[in-house]
Each structure stands twice: as C-alpha cells, then as structure tokens.
Amino acid sequence: MRTLYSMPAADDVARLVNDAYDIGEVTACNLLNRGFNDTYELGTEAGRRFVLRIANRRTRNEANLDYETAFLAYLDECKVPVAAPVTARDGRHWCLGSFAEGPRPVALFHFLPGRTARHGSAPDAYAQGRTLAEVHRAGQSYAGPASRFQLDFQHLAARPLAALLALRTLETAHRDFFAALVPRLGERLDAAKGTLAWGHCHGDCHGFNARITESGSLGRAAAFFDFDDGGPGWLGYDLAVYLWNKALNPATLNLWPPFLEGYRSVLPLASNDLDATLLFVPIRHIWLLGEYAAHASIWGLDHLSTAWLDRQVAFLRNWEEQHLLTRLF
Template structure:
C-alpha cells in the first residue's frame, strides 16, 4: 500500500520544490493525474503545461531511466513515433531528484500532449490498426537502434514476467485466488513456459519494445494517435507489445477483432510471419497472468482497486479456455 495520502502529500511537496529547476514557479497549479507504477502530475504555470513523473521507489535505477529517455529522444529525432518530448531543466539535465525524508526520488518532466484514450465507445479496430503500424515502425527502429554507452533496460522474459524473478510479484498471490485456482494457473504457467521456450528469443523475435501501449498510454486527437509512458520499455518479444496493448481487457469478446486490426496495420509497414501472429494468444495469456500478480502487488492503485478479485476470476476462465484449446 505504497501510495497512501501521506506519501502522496510528500511527493506533491517534492514536485513543487523541484519546479524552479524547469523555470516554473513553485506556486503553479499541481494536480495528480495518475498512479500506476509511478505518480504523475499535471503542472500548469499560467498556460504552460508539463507532466511531471515521480518514479516508484526501488523500481528503476537512474541509469535505466536515462536509457528510457535516450530511446525516446531517438524515436522523436527519427520521426518514428509521436510521443511527448522530455523537458530538460535549466541546467540541461533531463533526470532530476528530490529528497523525501532521506530517500532520493527520481523525477522527469515531459511536454503535455493533448488527447483522450481510445475506449470501447470508439472505433477500437481503427485505432488498433494504427497501433499495429506504429508498433511495426517502433520495432523497425529498435532493430537498427545503436544504444549509447551505459544503456540498460529491464528484460521481460518468462522468468521476469511470471516466473521466480517476476518484477510485478507472484501470481499465486492473486486477489481471491484459492488452491484449486492456483493449481489451474500453475498448469497454465507450465504450458506457457514450454511454449515461450519453443517460440524462442532470437533477434527476429526479441528486442527493445514499449511493453505498455494499452489505451491508458495512447492519446487520440483528430487523426493522430500519440503514445506516452515508456516507463516499462525493455527487451522482450516484439509481439508481446500487442499483449500489453490489450492489458486489463484480455477477456473481452472483441479481442480477436483487435488482433486482426493490429496485425493488418503491422503488415502495412513491416512483415509479420504467420508463426508470430499465431503466438499472440500465448502472449495475451502470459500478460493476463502477469497482471493478476500486478493487481495484488499494487492494490492501492486506482486500476487495481477497480479490477479487484473479479480480475482473478476472469484470469481463471481465460486459463481454462486456453488449456482446453491446447490439449
């Protein structure tokens, strides 16, 4: 239960104290936008708006955050993707810090990007077709990207997604999960371990990805689809980007339509093999298991509170269907 009121009050005070480093008055309007891994604030200084992200304690190192910003800068410079510019401080540095009772909090500021997230009331296949094209451009850039010295990002493998080294906690702690459910999910995890190993992680299938292009990190304005929040970018399977893009909606009946739209958009830019497309349901199930753990380990976040034990129940239903389709 990290993000309780007292902690959030300290973070807002830290953000206000850091604002002069970007040439913003400490009396600017500061509003909490989201809590997920990080706490993100909208700052309005008389018409100039920026988004300030305070990083979750003990999640990313300073080197990892600097590497994220380096990739964002390269993506912007090459025109690969529309994403907000990281804003340097008056001293030219992108990554800043403030003291929180002796603990160092990492802080980054970005340009404000207007728009709304696409939802089920929109033409979702249209936007997932565009997202497929964006993903293909991003992956093409990643394959040719020459990381700067010291570049380091997390690797999202089976072990770090749902295995013993999982970054987001143990799926066995899923909210409301009982012994029979754990047994079912263990069979599912065992199957996924074998299937991901058979699929492999060669350079044609595994590389630098965004890893969180879900609707909450997409901004629609007119015909533009912007992508924000590269906080989870790292090394994983390229088609895992689709699984991440349907986070928290994996159970919806329209997912096959979104797969068709995403793969169509992807192929409008770059090749996608039939084997890669066939692997998408495997990665969707893997992501669902990962998010079942995330909800339990991030129970204080609004997303986790909205999902609750019902999400675990949905995971069990998906796991039953997944295994029955693969006898």
C-alpha cells in the same frame, strides 16, 4: 513508524518541478492518476503543459529511466510520435525527489495533445498499430543506454508468479493453478522463442497509452506515452498486449485486425510472431497479476479477493483451452 507510500501535496510537487526544471513558473498542478506511478498534469504561467511521473516501487526494484528517457528522446529525434522527456537543469532527463518513504525517481514529459482512443474505433486501432511498428522500426538502430531489464520470461512470468505465490491469502486452488500454468507457458515459449523477433518494446501498448489526433499528415495519428514498462523483448509480446486488452472485453476483439493492418503498413509481421501473440496473452496476464500482488502492501488485499481471482483464473484457463493450439485470426 515507517512509511511505505506517501502522496505529496500538489504545491510541493510544483515546487519540486520549479527547482529541478527550467520550464517557467508552474502555476497549476493536478493529480491525474495513482497506480504503478503517480502522474500529474502541470501548467506554466506561459500556458505550456507537461506531465510529471513520480515512480513508485515496482517488482523489478530498479528505475529504468536512463534507458526509457534516452529511448524516448531517440524516438522523438526519429519523428516517431511519443511524449518526449524534458531535460532537467542538471542536463539529465530525470531526477530524484525526496519523499517520506525515501527518494523516488521523477521524470517530466511534454504533454501530448489529442484524445483517448474511441471505443470500437477501427481507425484508432489502425493508427496505434502503425505507431507501434514505427517504434519497433526505429528501435532497430537505437544505440543509447541499455535497459536494466529485459522483457523475458523471468521478468514477465517467473517473477510475477513468485509474487503471487507469496500471498498468504491465496487459496490452494488458485496457488496450484498458477504454479502449474506458468511452467506450461514457459515450455511453449522455449519451443518457439528461437524464431521470434526481438527488439525494443513499448511494453504497455494496450490501447489507452496513446493520444489520437486528426490533423497529422496521415490523417489520423496515434502518439504514445508511458514507456515505463518498456525494454528489449519479443516484438510479439508488444503486439500481444493490445490483443490481451481486447480479449478481456471480447466485444472489442474486432479491433485486432485493424491494429495488425496498421502495423503491417510499416513493418512486415512474420507468421511465427503473429502466432506467438496467442501465447503472450496469458503471459501478459500473469505479469499484471504479479504486479497487483506485489502492491498488496500498499493497495490492500481487496484488489486480490477470491472472487476477483476466480475471474482471472477463468480467463486464463479459457484462453489456454481455446486459443493456444490454433490461430485466432
């Protein structure tokens, strides 16, 4: 019987890290979360802390760790607050682990101190906007390994749409809606993309891939982790991921202005790129739905119930009707 996905025992994960990395004896290994990847917190005998990420299969079908870890190491050298990768014994920033379903990429990162962003905290939003701008500014001079993919329309919408339409349980009304919406979004993007800024993106700056500290030189700082979905792309998309997350909970949309203020404290933001965030919100949502659809064989179809998809369609329809022709802020 073939295995699609396996969950390793924590002591085996610790043994893998001890074999691959020279960080001292791992004495604690705890699963933090399962999702697009499996993430573990590790502690050593000397009291050092790390985070290990074991990659799962993704719709893009390729690990992008040469780029991701090199970009993170570069950002760390530039003093941008990020979770820097740990160099393995063989000199690389990642390795392959052997699992029941086959090899899976494994990467170890330095642990970030701090807390998660507080609900409704404008200073936390400002700090995250500032750090995202620091990522974009430093990225202008990055010259390391190239990404295996770009955050273009094919990656963000066309491929996710294919994953959605491949669901045998997708109702006709949902199928017709998605099949019509994505080309409309593509037409709008085609009309605008020639004027949009392009650069190296975090890819998943939704507000919770950060740790907030109070003792930095700036008073409050945000350090970023989880660049797994990053790559070269439209900077407006990278900004829009934060807006998208807040739009899903409209009571938190008041965090968008301070996030933008923090960004602008480091980099200017052209009006075309700001306007494009409204278009990138539904594109981001299609990307997420496609990731869920692609994981149906592992996570199950309960994550894609008709009632749940009804809510996603309602969000997308309402956003298109209300926000794509006018600026939100």
